[in-house]
Amino acid sequence: MNQHRNGPVRSAAAREAVLAATTRLFHEQGYDKLTIEGIAREAGVGKQTIYRWWSSRGAVIADCLAEGRLFPVEFEVPDSGQLLPDIEHWLSTVLAVLDARNGGELVRSLVAAAAEDPAVGTSLSERLGVERSLAARLERAVHDGQLPANAPIDQIGESILGAIIVRALSRQSDSGEPLRRLVRFLFAPSGPARR
């Protein structure tokens, strides 16, 4: 980080170093032990450089999220024509990634960050594909007739994401089966007669 500097335009090297260091520290220690000083130290960057370009700790995390540095993959909901299997596939992917990297801790950190900084919440939701991919898939399901015309698409997505969050907050480590039961309840192909 002390090689080529570019002068009075923003240094791409510094930006990269900050985001890389933040990603590393975030995974190692979690959000509440993440400090601006720590990032600067780890990145070999002056504190002012961070304060110059990011408004808060959360803003840095939001950038990391937006660039896919915290999750390695895109979460796409496939479209096989059948709603429930598609959603289950997406959910499995999400849970696999979360569990692989000490998911509870990761989600809690992200939630803490989101509670502090709006941008993180937005980025997180986008990154998990809730809006872009999940909502789009549900939209198509409405067109297919697999969901009723008045189904509250966004809220369904939020409720699934919310259930993931609540599960993380309550420190349950149950391999995700309950969440699968939830989506099965929501999207059962042949809804059991209920009344």
Place this chain on the structure above:
Amino acid sequence: MNQHRNGPVRSAAAREAVLAATTRLFHEQGYDKLTIEGIAREAGVGKQTIYRWWSSRGAVIADCLAEGRLFPVEFEVPDSGQLLPDIEHWLSTVLAVLDARNGGELVRSLVAAAAEDPAVGTSLSERLGVERSLAARLERAVHDGQLPANAPIDQIGESILGAIIVRALSRQSDSGEPLRRLVRFLFAPSGPARR
């Protein structure tokens, strides 16, 4: 806290002062500006007294929650026999309370606290009546046949709570109508799953 205390047993006055001060500061400034020093100052109490009886900032909040100092009322789900109206009534009560006291900020603070401290999450969920009252009501709905026998009761509660949280985290201030649409979808006479 400048009263006369009587020696070597735990001071009820100190406990009361701490919880009262915490409640006040939490409402005024939110969780992330809540500090042990601030509580001690406000309560007129030595820091050590707090450290002696509570393990962390979150533990104090959890105590406040458990004693109903953060929410003034109990959230009970009524049982009129009809599931959907009962749930909607409960949801309206919850939203009314949240909106009344700058709810978004309050929920975000609670979520931040829960992300840091497990006890807070548990207390919060209990306090909102999700487990005790909501889950019990859903249980009865299963017996009634208003919900299918295999309905994932706990997860349904968590998904509603989660939706409230996600809504708060994304700073939407939409008067709760979307959440009402969600519960209508979940508990509509025909059920969310349909074919």
Place this chain on the structure above:
Amino acid sequence: MNQHRNGPVRSAAAREAVLAATTRLFHEQGYDKLTIEGIAREAGVGKQTIYRWWSSRGAVIADCLAEGRLFPVEFEVPDSGQLLPDIEHWLSTVLAVLDARNGGELVRSLVAAAAEDPAVGTSLSERLGVERSLAARLERAVHDGQLPANAPIDQIGESILGAIIVRALSRQSDSGEPLRRLVRFLFAPSGPARR
């Protein structure tokens, strides 16, 4: 000449702006709050322009001193033939100028600058006319026989200047009468040493 260079030469406007800004800030805030960044800002000049032409903060002050920007007048010791009145006249002028512009603070600032940068000390002494004018006058007094042949001219000047400095450092604001008593003692017709 083997060294012909092209391009613009030193900008007189920039030099002028720097010295003017420095003078202004020095008088307003004193030496220890004088910063290169502050000067550059005030002068509307790039920092590099200052670093290119001056080696240090002190060097800029020394330039200001040398150009008479910090003291408005020359301090000349008159030569009426009578030593003591001449010196008293010079001293009165110096004290008048110092007292007029919050002299204690000014002297302290100059002393601080001199302690940091040798050039300032030299400039200061020159500017006050200690060497040029006071020492010359004393020299003439030796020739006149008003001072003994072996009188340590330079040291006498330094001791007067030093007394002014000590007085400023100890924050006495005594209208200069004590200093007048000192020079009367030094240059009384009978001399300081007497038996």
Place this chain on the structure above:
Amino acid sequence: MNQHRNGPVRSAAAREAVLAATTRLFHEQGYDKLTIEGIAREAGVGKQTIYRWWSSRGAVIADCLAEGRLFPVEFEVPDSGQLLPDIEHWLSTVLAVLDARNGGELVRSLVAAAAEDPAVGTSLSERLGVERSLAARLERAVHDGQLPANAPIDQIGESILGAIIVRALSRQSDSGEPLRRLVRFLFAPSGPARR
């Protein structure tokens, strides 16, 4: 410094460590490179402890001075009955001490400190014995008739101290002979006829 702490009364150990560290750093690096953080680091003390008990960098130095940590000895003016030899003896002692420990740098540092903080000036003057011992000796000389009755005692002392300072500020390293000439001029036992 992490051994015995004394509780909510001022820690003598911390005070000692701070003053010792300050003395060390002051001699090694001079006043302008002396920082609160540096002192805290060297002393193994929290910064707040310094800010709690001293109002500024200068105040710490003043304490060091007052306790004789910067100069190892007391500077006493002897009283043999003969003024000039007594003063010369005192001056030799002072100069010896100053030269022994890179005196110019030391005096400049002290002057810079005094320019910033009044207490340092006072302490310095006291420490060198200017007031206590030198002025007292001159007083006695007045009684003896070795100095005229109206001799400005304090100013004479200040002028000698001032000459030492000016000499240090102008970076002359002349072994002190000029200063000896000055005091000889001031206190010559048999003042040469001058006019």
Place this chain on the structure above:
DNA sequence: GAATAAGCGAGACGGTACGTCTAGTCTTATT
């Protein structure tokens, strides 16, 4: 009249220190 090269305002950069705040531990005197 182009090409060249220095000076210029601007300001980003890695750093260091500032003075403040809180964490969590420990000691004192009091009750």
Place this chain on the structure above:
DNA sequence: AATAAGACTAGACGTACCGTCTCGCTTATTC
């Protein structure tokens, strides 16, 4: 033995400057 008070080390906060650097522009000199 618990308390209110508060000193202690440690370290992060966000700000201010340091001295170096690079950028794009302007300007004078040389080819």
